[in-house]
Amino acid sequence: MGEAAGTEQAREPAPAAGPASHELDAILASIRQPVYVASSEGVITYANQAAVDALGFGNASELVGNNGHWLVHYKRPDGSHFPIEECPLTRCREGGETVTVDDDWWVRKDGSMVPIAYTATPITMPGGFGTAIAFSDISQRLAAEQALREREVDRARANALAASEARHRATLEAALDCVITMDATGHVTFFNSAAERTFGHQASDVVGRTLAETIVPPGLRQAHRDGLARYLATEQPRVLDRRIELTAMRADGSEFPVELTVTRVNLVGEIMFTGYIRDITERRQAQEDLIAARRRVIEAADAARRQVTRDLHDGAQQQFVNAVINLQLARQASSSEDEHAASLLDAAAKEAARGIVSLRELAAGIHPAVLTDGGLADALSSLTAGLPFPVELDVQVVRLAPSIEASVYFFCSEALTNVAKHAEASAARVQLCVDGERLTVEVSDDGVGGAVPAAGSTGLLGLGDRIAALDGTLEIISEPALGTTLRAEIPLDEASALSG
């Protein structure tokens, strides 16, 4: 229906209403729609019970006789004054318009504001238009609308979050490294496909179970649990945010080396850990192959040196010895008759004897036979006998594998050569001892110190290579004026410690 028609209808029954009939009064009183009526001056002349209740009054008499605007419409929700000239009801009262407002705020008796929707209908009265105002408290509707809006916002947020998480998961899922997340109770919450491939588990089988029972080898489980508990109790990280190497377990129970980085993820109200795991079996194997290859190269070189030495002793040196003996026999045979021949033979024998000495020294430098026969103690004793400074020997090992003996011998030889060349030492010390499964070799001197490993000594570099090939470590301690100590530590397995 058009507004003009509404206005027309409203105008029609109004004069008949006059003072409300008992019947009409009863109808108005009974309906739940709050209604009040005001005069052309805006003074309330009638209010039904629903209106009284909606505005928080005790009874209609508190309303009737008061100016409606000044009673319930005098301020805005922000507390500011609401001038009557701006009130839409004025249009109804003065212009005879039907006015509908959906989002107004009225004042209740206690001063609190209540959201209201109303329709004001003009009533023709002597001297102007009165108004009949039907209104509703719309707080519930507003609350419902607000709740709806909030639900929609929440849903949108949730969708965005889900999308973000889906992207995140897709990224982790696609990662080449294994990505596993675990909550503070040690239960797996995410297991990407690289992890599935590496560990041979389905994510669905693992998620919800503890990490300890799925990928941690039995021998490490207690340490894993203790570590997690300790971290949760102290917040002092030991494994977080750094790369560590340890052993993990596949679904079939087989164990393999991994590199692990664990980070803590801060989600609201809960602690989560993300582990990035890489299978380093191949890398480890490559490292071991490299060490083994280096060791083979050095062992082959040592074997070749031994062979050269043996050939010198058994070949050239024997032949020289033979020559010396035969020259002596010839000297005896030639006897006194030919002095010239005798002196030539003597000279030849002396020359051959010098050749023997040279060969012997050469052979000893290449690979001393005494090392093969007598081991490190004898070989080092012989080595140090020829040095220009005293060397204290403390050799607490008997026999070791040939490759280790050779490396230790050449290590000491090179170190002592360095002492002789650079240290200006008055004495040196060589100490060898076996502590458990570890051989420690220490060559120290009382010289000037300050040896710099990078000083281009290929000898020192070669020493490092030899020791590294045995999976050992080399340390150089060389404070100026405090002498130099070279310390090599070499792991021994059962095969390398023949005795002692």
Place this chain on the structure above:
Amino acid sequence: MPALAPLRVVVCEDEPLIRRGIVGVLEEQGFEVVAVAGDAEDLVRKAGAHKPDVIVTDIRMPPENTDDGLRAVHRIRAAEPGIGVLVLSQYLEEGYVLELVGDRAEGVGYLLKHRVGDLSVFIDAVRRVAGGGSALDPDVVQQMVSRPRTASPLDALTSREREVLSLMAEGRSNRGIADALVVTVAAIERHVTSIMSKLDLPPVPGDHRRVLAVLRYLSG
């Protein structure tokens, strides 16, 4: 020369040419070479069978071509203490000497192999060892005596005393030392007393006991 029975020798050397040379030198000098051996087992067997006055043997020989000769010698000395042993070695290594002598310097010698060509040294060594004395190579002894040491009583020896000490270590008697240095035996006896006192070594009877004491001192 009184007509003494010639000294009986077993020679062990795996290299035929050298073996023939050693045998030739010995026979030329009036020794009786009763057997030759080519490896360690052969030596042990022939030493046991012939019970010679002295064995002249190489170190490196079959079966293992390492220090088989030394090991054979230990077995022979343990079984037949009366047999003198002269080891001919390619190695100027005091380690072998100390191992060879062990705790008994009686009837034992260690010479570098080419000394075979130095007749006086070689023959003198064979005779000393056959007679229960000691004969250590001058070069090996020289190495032991001249090894650098920190604050050693050896520093207090005069150069003549160091010469005498070296000759004592080689296994020579006072008479032998006196002859080598062309001085009187009495002069050598004074040197020896002074050396033993400076090194704080008790006087010991017998040249080979003296060798052992000096060796231990030098290697300690």
